[in-house]
Amino acid sequence: MGRRHPNPRLVKIHRNYTVDEAAVTLGVHKNTVRNWQKLGLESIDAVKPGVILGWVLREFLERRRVASKRPCAPGHLYCMRCRSPREPALGMVDLVVLSPTQGNLTGICPDCESVMNQRVRLATIDSVRGGLEIQIRQAESRIADSAVPSVNCDSKGDRKS
Ligand SMILES: [Zn+2]
Incomplete structure (x- = not known):
């Protein structure tokens, strides 16, 4: 609920977070954090449990925020x-x-x-x-050709008198 874009500032950049800790810190479900990982949030998995560097997490969230808020x-x-x-x-x-x-x-x-x-x-x-x-x-x-929109028709759409 309204938590799709948690506040990046909740993340301390000098801390490391496990998935659980990140979820608690940001008030989101663990699966949300896992989903971020799938979307490119990097974590260090050489240690167990894997950790996400705070600044990496914050940056990731900031990017998502900007991208969603300000197209x-x-x-x-x-x-x-x-x-x-x-x-x-x-x-x-x-x-x-x-x-x-x-x-x-x-x-x-x-x-x-x-x-x-x-x-x-x-x-x-x-x-x-x-x-x-x-x-x-x-x-x-195998997306059919018909699925491609005609984005090249520059002049056609212009006259809607
Ligand atoms: Zn650039």
């Missing part, structure tokens, strides 16, 4: 390394279609050259693309 302006993707939205280099992004409704935009950060990823709903892609040139790449799957 990037059109034409921008969020660079995790720069920790702010950036216009992808050359104004180009790739769209990988993940499902009939979801896709993933990837672009290169012009400042640090790391890869920026952003989940998008295909139905609303026009609201995030801005002036970006989108190239569609199929994920290695």
